[in-house]
Amino acid sequence: MAWLSRQFSTRVIVLIPIAIAINIVLGYTVQTILKLPIYLDSIGTILVGVLAGPIAGALTGILSNLIWQYAPVIGGGTIGPFAITAGVIGFLAGIWGQLGVYRSRPASGTQLMAFAGIAAVIVVALVVPILGNPAYTNPDIGGYPDWVYTAAVVIAIAAAIAVAAFIYIRRDLAGFWVAIAGVVTGVVAAVISAPISAIAFGGVTGSGTDLLVAAMRQGGSDVLQASLGQGLFSDPIDKTITSFVVFIVLGGLSGRLLARFPLGERLVRNRAA
Amino acid sequence: MPGSRWASASSGTVRPDEPADPSVADQGRAAGRLPAYVLRIPAGPYRALNPYTKFVIALSSALVAFGVRGWTGPLSVLALTAVIAVAAGVARSLRRFVLGTVPIVASILVVNAFLYPGATDVLFTIGPFAATGTGVTVALQATLRVVAFALSVAVFSLTTATDDFLADLEHRGTGRRLTFVVGSAIRTIPAMGSRAVEIVEAQRARGLDTEGSIRRRLRGIVPLAGPMVFGSLAEVEERTIALEARAFSAPVRRTVMRVLPDGSGQRAVRWLVGLGSIGAVAASIAGRFPLP
Numbered sequence: 001m002a003w004l005s006r007q008f009s010t011r012v013i014v015l016i017p018i019a020i021a022i023n024i025v026l027g028y029t030v031q032t033i034l035k036l037p038i039y040l041d042s043i044g045t046i047l048v049g050v051l052a053g054p055i056a057g058a059l060t061g062i063l064s065n066l067i068w069q070y071a072p073v074i075g076g077g078t079i080g081p082f083a084i085t086a087g088v089i090g091f092l093a094g095i096w097g098q099l100g101v102y103r104s105r106p107a108s109g110t111q112l113m114a115f116a117g118i119a120a121v122i123v124v125a126l127v128v129p130i131l132g133n134p135a136y137t138n139p140d141i142g143g144y145p146d147w148v149y150t151a152a153v154v155i156a157i158a159a160a161i162a163v164a165a166f167i168y169i170r171r172d173l174a175g176f177w178v179a180i181a182g183v184v185t186g187v188v189a190a191v192i193s194a195p196i197s198a199i200a201f202g203g204v205t206g207s208g209t210d211l212l213v214a215a216m217r218q219g220g221s222d223v224l225q226a227s228l229g230q231g232l233f234s235d236p237i238d239k240t241i242t243s244f245v246v247f248i249v250l251g252g253l254s255g256r257l258l259a260r261f262p263l264g265e266r267l268v269r270n271r272a273a
Numbered sequence: 274m275p276g277s278r279w280a281s282a283s284s285g286t287v288r289p290d291e292p293a294d295p296s297v298a299d300q301g302r303a304a305g306r307l308p309a310y311v312l313r314i315p316a317g318p319y320r321a322l323n324p325y326t327k328f329v330i331a332l333s334s335a336l337v338a339f340g341v342r343g344w345t346g347p348l349s350v351l352a353l354t355a356v357i358a359v360a361a362g363v364a365r366s367l368r369r370f371v372l373g374t375v376p377i378v379a380s381i382l383v384v385n386a387f388l389y390p391g392a393t394d395v396l397f398t399i400g401p402f403a404a405t406g407t408g409v410t411v412a413l414q415a416t417l418r419v420v421a422f423a424l425s426v427a428v429f430s431l432t433t434a435t436d437d438f439l440a441d442l443e444h445r446g447t448g449r450r451l452t453f454v455v456g457s458a459i460r461t462i463p464a465m466g467s468r469a470v471e472i473v474e475a476q477r478a479r480g481l482d483t484e485g486s487i488r489r490r491l492r493g494i495v496p497l498a499g500p501m502v503f504g505s506l507a508e509v510e511e512r513t514i515a516l517e518a519r520a521f522s523a524p525v526r527r528t529v530m531r532v533l534p535d536g537s538g539q540r541a542v543r544w545l546v547g548l549g550s551i552g553a554v555a556a557s558i559a560g561r562f563p564l565p
Contacts, residue, residue, distance in 0.1 A: 008450060010513050010516055010517055010521055010522050011509060011513045013450050013453060013454060013516075013521075014457075014509050014512045014513045014516065015506075015509050016454045016458070017453075017454050017455075017456075017457035017458035017460075017461050018458075018461060018465075018505045018506070018508065018509060020454075020458040020461070020462075021458060021461040021462045021464075021465040021505070022465065022501060022502060022505060024462055024465075025462060025465040025466050025468075025469045025501070026469070026497070026498055026501060028469075029469045029473065029497060030494065030497065033473050033483055033493075033497070034483055034490045034491075034493050034494065034497070035483070035490065036487070036490055036491065036494075040494065040498075043498060043502070047502070059454075063454065063455065063458065064458075067455065067458050067459060067462075069426055070426055070429070070430050071430070071435075071459050071462060080335070080422075080426065081339070199339065200339050200418065200419075200422075201377060201381060201415060201418075201419060202381045202384070202385045202411060202412060202414075202415030203384065203385070204377065204380040204381050204384050204385075205377065205380070206376040206377025206378075206379075206380050206381075210380040210384060213384055214383075214384050214388055217384065217388035217389075217390055218388055220390065221390065222390040222391070223389075223390060226390070241491075241494065245494055245495060245498050248495055248499070249495075249498065249499060249502045249503070252499065252503065253503070253506065257506065257510070
C-alpha cells in the first residue's frame with residue numbers, strides 16, 4: 001500500500017490532469033498542424049509513468065482516453081475503447097521509470113561508440129521479427145504489397161541511424177535504453193490495440209494508417225492480422241519518437257523540480273546540479 | 274451561530290457505507306442556508322435524472338453497441354439514444370458529433386466493403402476492387418456500432434454538467450483525488466488548447482515548418498511539445514502548494530453541498546439497465562441471442 005500511495009502524492013495528483021490535457025491537446029496539434037501520420041498522444045502518460053510509477057501512469061492513460069471521448073466540446077471521437085492500450089502504455093512507462101531508463105548516462109570514447117553501434121544493430125534486429133510476423137509472411141496469405149516491406153526496411157535503417165546519432169552526439173548512453181523502451185512499448189501497444197480495433201471498429205482507426213490496413217487486406221490478411229500488421233508498423237515508430245521527446249523534455253527540466261516527484265531521484269542521480 | 278451551522282452541514286454528509294439516498298429533511302435544512310445556485314437542480318426530461326443514472330445508461334449503451342453482434346445491438350442503442358436525444362432537446366447538437374465520426378466511418382466503409390478478407394459474393398467492381406455483400410454488411414454494422422457508441426456518450430455529455438456528475442460521484446463515496454483529477458483535466462484542456470495555439474504561432478514566427486517534407490515536420494515536434502510541457506510543469510508547483518494550503522490531503526471526507534435528487538425508481542432502472550446489458554452481451558457471446 002505504501003508503494004501505491006507513494007505514487008499519488010499531491011504533486012502527482014496535480015500533474016495527472018495536466019498530463020491528460022497534454023496528451024489530448026498535443027496529440028491533436030501534432031496531427032492537425034504538423035500533419036504527421038503518428039498519434040503522439042501519450043507524452044503525458046509516459047511522463048507521469050516515469051515520474052510517479054506504473055499505477056499512476058496507467059490511470060493517466062485510461063482517463064485520457066475516457067475524457068477525450070466524453071469531454072464536452074472536444075469529445076465525440078472514437079478513442080474511448082483504446083483506453084485499455086493507453087493504460088498499459090502508462091503502466092510500462094512506470095516500469096521504465098522504476099528501472100531508471102530515462103536517466104542521463106554520460107559516456108565517452110569506445111564505450112560510447114560501442115553502444116551507438118549496438119543500438120543501431122538492435123533497432124534493426126527488433127524490426128526483423130516484426131517483418132517476420134504472420135501478418136506479413138504467412139505463405140497461406142500470399143504476401144502483401146512490396147512497398148510496405150520496403151517502407152519498413154527504410155524506416156528501420158533511418159531509425160537505427162537516428163538512434164546511433166542521438167547517442168553519439170549527445171554523448172549519452174540513455175538514448176540506447178530510451179529507444180528500446182519505446183520499441184517495446186510500441187509492440188505491446190500494437191498487440192493490445194489490434195483486437196480492440198478489429199472488434200469495435202472493423203479493423204480501422206480513421207486515420208492515415210488505414211491505408212496500411214487496406215494494403216494488407218489486399219495482400220490477403222484477415223481483419224485481425226491486418227490491424228496487427230498496421231499496429232506493429234505504426235506503434236513502435238510512434239512510441240519511440242514519444243519516448244525520445246519525453247527524454248529530451250526531462251533533460252530540459254531542473255533536477256530540483258524532478259527530484260520532488262516519487263521516482264524523481266532515479267532520474268537525477270547522475271546530474272551535476 | 275456557526276456551531277449549529279457546521280453541525281447541520283456535516284449531518285448532510287453521506288459516508289460510503291450509508292445508503293446514497295439523501296433524505297428530504299437534510300435537503301430542506303440545507304436549503305435554508307445555501308445560496309440558490311448551489312441547490313438548483315437540472316430540470317426537463319432526461320436532464321433531471323441523477324447523473325449516475327445517465328452514466329449507467331451511457332455505459333450500458335456502449336457495452337451493447339459493441340458487445341451484441343449483428344444488427345440488433347447497434348440499432349437498439351441508436352433508437353434508444355435518438356429517443357432520449359429528442360426528449361431532452363439535444364438532437365440538433367448531435368449533428369456535430371455525427372460529423373466527428375465521419376473519418377472513421379468513411380474508412381470503415383471503404384476498407385471493409387472492398388477489402389473484406391475471404392468474401393466472395395461480389396456486388397460490383399471498381400477497377401481492381403470488388404465490393405462484396407459480406408463486406409458491405411460488416412461495414413454497415415461497424416458503422417452503426419461506432420455512431421451508436423459516439424452518440425450515446427454525446428447524449429450523456431450534453432445532458433449532464435461535468436460538475437454535477439463529479440459532485441454526485443463524490444457524494445457516493447468516490448475519492449476526492451479521482452474527482453479532482455477528472456474535473457481538473459476537463460477544465461485544463463481548453464486552457465491548454467489556447468496555449469497550444471500561442472505556441473504554434475510563436476514557433477511559426479520563428480520559422481517552424483508545417484508544410485515541408487516529413488523530415489522537416491518531424492523536427493517541429495520538440496519545439497511544440499517542449500514549451501507546452503515546460504510551461505505546464507511550472508504550474509504544478511504552484512497548484513500543489515495551493516491545494517496543500519487548502520487541506521487537500523486531509524484524511525477526512527469533504528462535505529458535498531450540492532446533492533442531486535435520486536430515488537428508488539432510478540436505482541431500479543440502473544440495476545435493470547446494467548444487468549440487462551451484461552446479460553445481452555453474455556447471450557450474444559454464447560451464441561444464444563435470439564435476434565439477428
